Amino acid sequence: DAKTTQPTSMDCAEGRAANLPCNHSTISGNEYVYWYRQIHSQGPQYIIHGLKNNETNEMASLIITEDRKSSTLILPHATLRDTAVYYCIVRVSSNTGKLIFGQGTTLQVKP
């Protein structure tokens, strides 16, 4: 599975969009990009995933660059409850089901 690089921490004002970048320059053609978040010592929560097209669900949007070497998770209207560690994970679409978590980005949403 490809390695990912994320900023260690970011701040965002409440009500504004939070844009969390992830670099995965060694991604291969059959690897998906997944995003999870972990709110203070709780179990991680799935947010979204994508292969090459942009994706949107009720929680967030995922923008993947055309060369697929980077992506951005967008929380359109961040709230204080979105304060968490956000993990970008790249893995092969296979039957292994394994997730490899890095250190993630700590997003602090401020009033």
Place this chain on the structure above:
Amino acid sequence: DADVTQTPRNRITKTGKRIMLECSQTKGHDRMYWYRQDPGLGLRLIYYSFDVKDINKGEISDGYSVSRQAQAKFSLSLESAIPNQTALYFCATSDSDRGVAYNEQFFGPGTRLTVL
């Protein structure tokens, strides 16, 4: 997620003791996982199971063993606990019927284990 439960939620034990952490799920998922998390770090996979008769090692299986007693139950054992196994332990489940690309894992609330 209340559909995935872990017991105990907190445990303090001594070096050399045998400890079992239990995980139960009511989601009907076939796949179950055990992760550990150390302070300030991401989660690391210990073991995973795709079915009752299937057990696979993850990144850091040394010092741990698992048992998949039923589809809904997956337990993690530390045969002889040591202080560097002090960590937060998470169980997770996923559903293989969702397709190979879809890997939403549902996590339990975690067990905080301290080995003195």
